[in-house]
Amino acid sequence: MPVFWLADVDKDDVLLVGGKAANLGELLRAEIPVPDGFVVDARTFREFIQKTGIQEKIYSLLQDLDVEDTEKLETVSRQIREIIETTEIPEEIEKEIREAYRKLCEEEGREVYVAVRSSATAEDLPDASFAGQQETYLNVAGEDEVVEKVKKCWS
Incomplete structure (x- = not known):
């Protein structure tokens, strides 16, 4: 499954979802208010480059x-x-990304603006720093835009 909800990830998932998503999951577990969201895991990128x-x-x-x-x-x-x-992203991957975004919109009762960000799976290690080296896209709205920005983050 290429998409994980932030509420379902934690620090043990850092190699799968990256530091940013893992830390957001930890904040949610600590009941700190964090907007709902999802993460496309690192295996999905590997699947993308292999299948295509x-x-x-x-x-x-x-x-x-x-x-x-x-x-x-x-x-x-x-x-x-x-x-x-x-x-082109394989249909089954794109479908899950679109469905996750659609679910966010349904929960809010409107089209939502999201941040699409890269997160290196080694990002927060003591001997590795990737701060500021990866793209962040803010105020992204619409399924097509979300899918496009995921690809841009991968690139």
């Missing part, structure tokens, strides 16, 4: 990449982003 066949394209671009060559690194990064953003 883009995993091999991405791996071939990364093979023998010299990370010290910043110009080449930027070029390959742009290419990977373009591959991800132009690849």
Whole structure:
């Protein structure tokens, strides 16, 4: 299942849902007011690149990449982003994302504005910092926009 509700995740799920979602789940468990929400787990991204066949394209671009060559690194990064953003999400994954957003809207009785954010699964480790390096999209409304922003976060 690619979508987990924040109320169902906690710190033990950090490798699956990332630090931000795991911490929001912890806040909910502590009965601290947090808006309802859901998270698309890390396995879903892997499923996306495998089922669509883009995993091999991405791996071939990364093979023998010299990370010290910043110009080449930027070029390959742009290419990977373009591959991800132009690849259709498999129907079963997209359906679950749309259904989760629809459920949020039904609970509120209106179309809701959401934040779509990346969260590295190693983000909050003592020896790793990814703060400010990933995209955040605020005030996202509508199923199509949510799906598009999920893809942009993946890219």
